[in-house]
Amino acid sequence: MRGTxxxxxxxxxxxxxxxLLLLRGVTGAFLIWQSHDNVFSAERMDEFVKFLDQFGFLAPELMAPLSVWAQFLCGFAFLLGLATRWAGLVxxxxxTVAVWMVHWPQDFxxxxxxxxxxxxxxxxxxVGAGRYALDPWLAGRRNDDRDQAEAAR
Known part of the structure; x- marks a missing residue:
């Protein structure tokens, strides 16, 4: 092995x-943990609607469940490594909206x-999910299906 x-x-x-597996796991678990109470409790969701309303969000009755369900589902996507790039974008x-609308006046x-x-x-x-995820398995399977379809021609 070289010195460098x-x-x-x-x-x-x-x-x-x-x-990546560990980072996806802890990120997914955190997103599920911080959103599950709003998913499973109408009372907590109502509190979140009021929270968004206080910060001037348009249509907080729509934005609250959209944000909560996005976090919840992205958490599972990260845990499984499924649609990881989409979950990352979401x-x-x-x-980014949270930083802009809620945290902007706060200190760092x-x-x-x-x-x-x-x-x-x-x-x-x-970067994607890495090797220990469903994404590479699905990509490989999709390629196998395509190869089988071409071989059948």
């Missing part, structure tokens, strides 16, 4: 897919949780 490998820790690159968009530490979710969404949208 140790300096740059290049041997750790072989664990990149494991790192998460980045949802939390107040932005931090939502801001991190913006950048995690961007990361998952650009």
């Amino acid at each position: 490998d140790w300096l740059l820790l290049t041997p750790l690159a072989r664990f990149g897919d494991l790192g 998460t980045a968009f949802n939390f 530490p107040g932005w931090w949780p939502a801001l991190i979710l913006v950048f995690l969404g961007i990361l998952f949208a650009t």
Whole structure:
């Protein structure tokens, strides 16, 4: 092994897919945890509608369930590594709106949780799920189906 490998820790690159799995897992679990109460409780959803209304969101009766269900479903998508790039885009968009509409007047530490979710969404949208996910399996299966269809011709 070269000296620069140790300096740059290049041997750790072989664990990149494991790192993505762990990051997807904790991100997905967090999104599910923070949204599940609104999904399963009409009372909590009403509180969230009022919260959005107080910050000037248009149509909070529509935006609250849309945001909550997006977080909840993206959480499961991240856990499974299913439609990960789409879930990343939805998460980045949802939390960009949160930063802009809710956290903007706060100091940087107040932005931090939502801001991190913006950048995690961007990361998952650009990098994907990694090897330990359903996305690569579906992509391989889709390619197998296409190959079988072409072979049948």
